[in-house]
Amino acid sequence: MPEAQKDFYETLGVGEKATTEEIKKAYRQLAKKYHPDANPGNKEAERRFKEVSEAYGVLSDSKKRAQYDQMRKLGAGAFAGGGFQGFDFGDLFSGGGTGGGGGFSFEDLGGFGGLGSLFSNLFGSRIRPEAQGPRKGNDVLVELEIPFELAVEGGKTTVALSKEDNCKVCGGSGARPGSGTTTCQECGGQGSVSFVQGGYAVSRPCPKCLGRGVLAGDPCSTCAGRGTVRGPKKYAIKIPRGIATGEKIRLRGQGEPGVAGGPPGDIIAQVRVESHPFFTTKGANIYCTVSVNVAQAVLGSKVKVKTVDGRSVELKVPAGVQNGATFRLKGMGLKKNGLKGDQFVKVEVVTPEKITEKQKKLIEEFAREGGLEY
Ligand SMILES: [Zn+2]
Numbered sequence: 001m002p003e004a005q006k007d008f009y010e011t012l013g014v015g016e017k018a019t020t021e022e023i024k025k026a027y028r029q030l031a032k033k034y035h036p037d038a039n040p041g042n043k044e045a046e047r048r049f050k051e052v053s054e055a056y057g058v059l060s061d062s063k064k065r066a067q068y069d070q071m072r073k074l075g076a077g078a079f080a081g082g083g084f085q086g087f088d089f090g091d092l093f094s095g096g097g098t099g100g101g102g103g104f105s106f107e108d109l110g111g112f113g114g115l116g117s118l119f120s121n122l123f124g125s126r127i128r129p130e131a132q133g134p135r136k137g138n139d140v141l142v143e144l145e146i147p148f149e150l151a152v153e154g155g156k157t158t159v160a161l162s163k164e165d166n167c168k169v170c171g172g173s174g175a176r177p178g179s180g181t182t183t184c185q186e187c188g189g190q191g192s193v194s195f196v197q198g199g200y201a202v203s204r205p206c207p208k209c210l211g212r213g214v215l216a217g218d219p220c221s222t223c224a225g226r227g228t229v230r231g232p233k234k235y236a237i238k239i240p241r242g243i244a245t246g247e248k249i250r251l252r253g254q255g256e257p258g259v260a261g262g263p264p265g266d267i268i269a270q271v272r273v274e275s276h277p278f279f280t281t282k283g284a285n286i287y288c289t290v291s292v293n294v295a296q297a298v299l300g301s302k303v304k305v306k307t308v309d310g311r312s313v314e315l316k317v318p319a320g321v322q323n324g325a326t327f328r329l330k331g332m333g334l335k336k337n338g339l340k341g342d343q344f345v346k347v348e349v350v351t352p353e354k355i356t357e358k359q360k361k362l363i364e365e366f367a368r369e370g371g372l373e374y
């Protein structure tokens with residue numbers, strides 16, 4: 001993973017004897033400077049940002065830092081040409097026994113999407129002008145395609161989606177378990193600080209503890225200290241009977257975690273009902289088309305029509321029905337909010353494509369009898 005001759009101290013611009021506080025301070029300044037949100041499309045900034053984060057990941061962890069220092073003492077040879085010879089990077093970047101276990105990588109953080117939200121959390125009050133005080137977590141929008149029958153009858157389904165969630169390892173504190181936390185002196189544990197702006201008292205997330213009210217002894221390695229992780233999860237969704245395409249189902253409090261003590265956002269599932277080969281819907285009404293042959297159209301008939309509840313009913317087609325005529329089956333539509341829609345049946349008269357000689361003669365006779373030109 002790393003190139004040769006990496007000097008994490010140089011990357012962060014601190015001395016070898018720098019305190020944890022100094023390292024943290026340097027990291028925050030550099031991470032802010034090179035953050036992708038602040039440098040859209042700038043590959044060099046992206047590279048620096050990764051380097052800075054990587055350096056911080058090692059130097060902010062006392063155990064990893066000690067290993068790294070030890071390695072530096074082994075001399076330049078360890079750095080030359082082939083990179084970190086004889087040194088197990090998996091070990092250096094592993095999560096210190098906090099689960100997860102794998103090496104430190106940006107994929108673990110959800111790529112830059114994940115880092116983006118990491119940094120809008122870390123620097124929210126500065127990068128995003130709208131961020132002031134506790135605020136609700138982001139709503140998560142998801143498109144939910146459901147079978148026609150489920151929309152008609154209602155029921156349950158699940159949706160899988162990937163979103164920010166509180167880190168299970170540290171419980172959202174961002175502190176490595178066992179490393180302890182202390183109450184933030186800056187905000188007295190409140191997570192937000194007030195200041196006066198234009199004569200008004202305004203509060204915003206505490207810049208020191210990032211709105212948590214506590215300071216981590218060591219950042220949690222699973223979530224890199226941000227308290228949240230991104231991952232896929234399944235959610236059960238109750239589908240109300242008669243739901244239609246475009247309607248939304250809201251799962252309150254299931255969205256992304258709130259910021260600075262704000263409430264979590266919601267999951268909003270926008271429904272798309274799969275099309276059906278026979279039925280279409282509009283509101284609570286059902287539409288379908290049935291075919292009748294010429295004899296049925298001329299003489300009248302009873303035809304069977306399927307309904308959405310799975311039965312079929314008999315529709316009386318009167319003699320002399322016209323192509324396109326529509327009949328209503330009352331109360332056979334969708335049941336929705338205690339109301340029942342209707343089913344509209346359009347009649348399509350089908351003309352035979354092939355007839356026998358005898359049929360032809362009979363039709364000719366039929367035409368002469370009625371004075372029809374042909
Ligand atoms: Zn964590």
Ligand SMILES: [Zn+2]
Nearest residue numbers: 184187206209
């Ligand atoms: Zn604070």
